[in-house]
Amino acid sequence: MLFNSxxxxxxxxxxxxxxxxxxxxxxxFWLLLASWYFYMGWDPRFIVLLIGSxxxxxxxxxxxxxxxxxxxxxxxxxxKSAKYDRAILIxxxxxxxxxxxxxxxxxxxxxxxxLTLRALGLTLPETKFSVILPVGxxxxxxxxxxxxxxxxxxxxxxxKNFLKYALFVAFFPxxxxxxxxxxxxxxxxxxxxxxxNRDNFKEGLLLMLWGYFLKLMIADRAALYVNTVxxxxxxxxxxxxxxATVLFAFQIYCDFAGYSIIAMGASKILGINLMDNFNCPYFxxxxxxxxxxxxxxxxxxxxxxxxxxxxxxxxxKHRKWLNIMIVFVFSGLxxxxxxxxxxxxxxNGLYQVFGELFRGMSKKVKALLEIRExxxxxxxFKAVFTFGLINISWIFFRAExxxxxxxxxxxxxxxxxxxxxxxxxxxxxxxxxxxFFVLFVSIVLLLWADYMKYxxxxxxxxxxxxxxxFRWLVYAGSVTVIAVxxxxxxxxxxxxxxxxxx
Amino acid sequence: MKRLxxxxxxxxxxxxxxCVSLLITGSLFLSSKILMRKDSIIKYGPYYNSETEYxxxxxxxxxxxxxxxxxxxxHKYGISSYNMGMNSASVADSYYGLRRVIKEGKxxxxxxxDVYETLGDDAGKALVAPTHYMNDMFPLDLEKLRAAxxxxxxxxxxxxxxxxxxxYHNRWKEVSRNDIFPSENKNLGLQILxxxxxxxKVIIRDRELSREASPNQREYLRRIKELCDTEDIKLLYINIxxxxxxxxxxxxxxxYELSEDLGVPYINYMNEASAPDFDIHFRDTGHLNIAGAHVxxxxxxxxxxxxxxxxxxxxxxxxxxxxxxxxxDTLLNYFKSCKDLKAYLSxxxxxxxxxxxxxxxxxxxxxxxxxxxxxxxxxxxxxxxxSRFDVRNCSLIMSKGRxxxxxxIIKDADTAKxxxxxxxxxxxxxxxxxx
Numbered sequence: 001m002l003f004n005s006x007x008x009x010x011x012x013x014x015x016x017x018x019x020x021x022x023x024x025x026x027x028x029f030w031l032l033l034a035s036w037y038f039y040m041g042w043d044p045r046f047i048v049l050l051i052g053s054x055x056x057x058x059x060x061x062x063x064x065x066x067x068x069x070x071x072x073x074x075x076x077x078x079x080k081s082a083k084y085d086r087a088i089l090i091x092x093x094x095x096x097x098x099x100x101x102x103x104x105x106x107x108x109x110x111x112x113x114x115l116t117l118r119a120l121g122l123t124l125p126e127t128k129f130s131v132i133l134p135v136g137x138x139x140x141x142x143x144x145x146x147x148x149x150x151x152x153x154x155x156x157x158x159x160k161n162f163l164k165y166a167l168f169v170a171f172f173p174x175x176x177x178x179x180x181x182x183x184x185x186x187x188x189x190x191x192x193x194x195x196x197n198r199d200n201f202k203e204g205l206l207l208m209l210w211g212y213f214l215k216l217m218i219a220d221r222a223a224l225y226v227n228t229v230x231x232x233x234x235x236x237x238x239x240x241x242x243x244a245t246v247l248f249a250f251q252i253y254c255d256f257a258g259y260s261i262i263a264m265g266a267s268k269i270l271g272i273n274l275m276d277n278f279n280c281p282y283f284x285x286x287x288x289x290x291x292x293x294x295x296x297x298x299x300x301x302x303x304x305x306x307x308x309x310x311x312x313x314x315x316x317k318h319r320k321w322l323n324i325m326i327v328f329v330f331s332g333l334x335x336x337x338x339x340x341x342x343x344x345x346x347x348n349g350l351y352q353v354f355g356e357l358f359r360g361m362s363k364k365v366k367a368l369l370e371i372r373e374x375x376x377x378x379x380x381f382k383a384v385f386t387f388g389l390i391n392i393s394w395i396f397f398r399a400e401x402x403x404x405x406x407x408x409x410x411x412x413x414x415x416x417x418x419x420x421x422x423x424x425x426x427x428x429x430x431x432x433x434x435x436f437f438v439l440f441v442s443i444v445l446l447l448w449a450d451y452m453k454y455x456x457x458x459x460x461x462x463x464x465x466x467x468x469x470f471r472w473l474v475y476a477g478s479v480t481v482i483a484v485x486x487x488x489x490x491x492x493x494x495x496x497x498x499x500x501x502x
Numbered sequence: 503m504k505r506l507x508x509x510x511x512x513x514x515x516x517x518x519x520x521c522v523s524l525l526i527t528g529s530l531f532l533s534s535k536i537l538m539r540k541d542s543i544i545k546y547g548p549y550y551n552s553e554t555e556y557x558x559x560x561x562x563x564x565x566x567x568x569x570x571x572x573x574x575x576x577h578k579y580g581i582s583s584y585n586m587g588m589n590s591a592s593v594a595d596s597y598y599g600l601r602r603v604i605k606e607g608k609x610x611x612x613x614x615x616d617v618y619e620t621l622g623d624d625a626g627k628a629l630v631a632p633t634h635y636m637n638d639m640f641p642l643d644l645e646k647l648r649a650a651x652x653x654x655x656x657x658x659x660x661x662x663x664x665x666x667x668x669x670y671h672n673r674w675k676e677v678s679r680n681d682i683f684p685s686e687n688k689n690l691g692l693q694i695l696x697x698x699x700x701x702x703k704v705i706i707r708d709r710e711l712s713r714e715a716s717p718n719q720r721e722y723l724r725r726i727k728e729l730c731d732t733e734d735i736k737l738l739y740i741n742i743x744x745x746x747x748x749x750x751x752x753x754x755x756x757x758y759e760l761s762e763d764l765g766v767p768y769i770n771y772m773n774e775a776s777a778p779d780f781d782i783h784f785r786d787t788g789h790l791n792i793a794g795a796h797v798x799x800x801x802x803x804x805x806x807x808x809x810x811x812x813x814x815x816x817x818x819x820x821x822x823x824x825x826x827x828x829x830x831d832t833l834l835n836y837f838k839s840c841k842d843l844k845a846y847l848s849x850x851x852x853x854x855x856x857x858x859x860x861x862x863x864x865x866x867x868x869x870x871x872x873x874x875x876x877x878x879x880x881x882x883x884x885x886x887x888x889s890r891f892d893v894r895n896c897s898l899i900m901s902k903g904r905x906x907x908x909x910x911i912i913k914d915a916d917t918a919k920x921x922x923x924x925x926x927x928x929x930x931x932x933x934x935x936x937x
Binding site: 006198432434435468472475476477479480483484485486487488489490 | 512515518522525526529530533659662667668672674
């Protein structure tokens, strides 16, 4: 079920209403049923996977605690206990990642093995191998696995109540596209049940409204341009590809952040706070900072469960660089089974390694040119430079595969066609000029809102402090503008949320 | 439950939510009204919003939409009618259109359905556009729901009919004055086509050459019959001529058998000698021009009288006279902009012969009358019965400093004032053009 589908607009108010009507003991049970129903809205068969993953990690975590408890009671050595609980952890991880591997990576691996063998001169029979990728599998697998590791690390106790744990894994606002919640944040909140709260209701609705603005006004509108150019890149020249790539940067940001914000809003109405997944990423002044602000729940997951266990930055700079590369290649693979995503992740890793390598030289150049780190011009330069680097990596993310991305890059450099900028034809590509104008104004609004957030001003809270008539006008006006000018309905081929595929 | 009650009791907040909801609903309602395509209101608004009773309704595709003139029908036979035809409308659309008419309490004495099949082998499957046109002006109700769910299996198509805003909201970039103050069809549903273009004649005149009409088509023809029986409405199936799609023509021959089964009279004008002339009465392969529409209306009028359809019982002569005057004015206004001799002569045929005198000056040097279509068009005018129709040969017609081949002068029959004068010249490259 998509957040921008009619069914969600029936499902969500009903779920919320019943949640607040139900007695305390049934609230979480109701949310769990609603969450499973939400997931089944896509393909009912794969609910088995979700419940399976939930059961395995729940039993796994209980098992880890059980062997530790037993070892303590039996007076066994810590070594023996550690042996068994690690075995359980490994088994849980192997099963969960095994399922993820099968559904997400088996075709990729199979195809690459076949290609390699063919390249080596072996003749193989034509075999078609395809697997349907269950929606949100990467999200709920990572969330469930993160919980098991937390229990293993003794950061939290294993949850004994299956319903509560199942709700933690399946909580519908963040089930299929994140944020990937941490047990310490979400599971604890599920200990309590919540009554209707006006402030949460208002704030939640405002968050959802902003999320829909990002998705329907910016992401899906930018997609009209981006899909036209990337779908026929060989007929477009440099400036068109640059424009499409810049618009894709906003498309993917607004698509994913839009989903996360709607999820946060929906959850807030129910009284539950989800983590913020994006924090003004395009104001970052380095790629490393960008990754602290972009898809925060995934970045911190990789930091806590992969980068730090690999040694982080504690084992010298070379090992640190290697760890960065490992994390980013895995991050690329998490997004999709293709060499394009690997290249995208690898490129982001390389940016950071090179950033470290040239840090000394950069300092010398700044000293030589008397550049002040805190000057506005320098900050702006760094932000624009970082945005440029990120945009280059987005080509690998958006293009259909690594080779296509390389061809797009080549096409962009060989035929820049700057005259398209002067003739204005660049603005009317895949969409009428009026659509482009609305997109432009919406992006300006987004950047202003992000700038306010960057400065620590929460706009929705500022709005809630305004007079009643003004708030009403803003609410009604925003809903109308989104409903009228948003990209939705049968006249547009509205895009699904991009991160659903991951 | 206690919480719900306490929530409701929190009146200020509830009132605030209510006000915002009302504001949003009002704003969306207004937006949807402005952004809705106005074709439905333009076409059907005059019918549903009028207090006049229309005794006969014509349903069908563009063949009906362009081919039957209710104003002319009333003028000639005193039968009040409305043209409900719509481009690409299926028989199923006509069925739901008739249901809507009955639901709105506007029961006619008779219904005439054109059985032309629009979709070849998928005949009977509805298209979204005509269903839109026939339903958009009505709010979401059971009738609309029934039509959408029976006509469309595709979820998106159903959504487009039931919630047109989902499709029309993207019209924000093309909103014009007409969206706020929509005009209405002043011809009781007729769409006037002017040009003359003889179609390629692929006509099956042998009614034995038939194929069974598509099951869906047959089913809806049957349903229409049942509905008419229940409501005591006379029913006539017709097929307005056209000149293509042999397979369709065979299917329309197949309707004979069904009409006999159902006991519904069926006139397939493809097989009738009195049908419109393919040389001069068509705008293209399938659509009658205004002269053709008058010929077709004339034929149908006689048939309706034979069926016992009475002259309109409600004699609102002023209403009909005004309509007829405006109708003639619309046609007369066309001449000013008409550049094509054939269209000009064809449209002249549709003007009330008591209102104008026509003079035709033919240049001495010209061989324009060797064109059989022009010859036929002039001969047709000769039979029209204008109070004065002169065809004169002139040795020289000068127009705007150059010689013209033919000149048409239209004068007001009462005042003899020239309404329009058109001089046409034969040009080798572009044919006959107006000077």
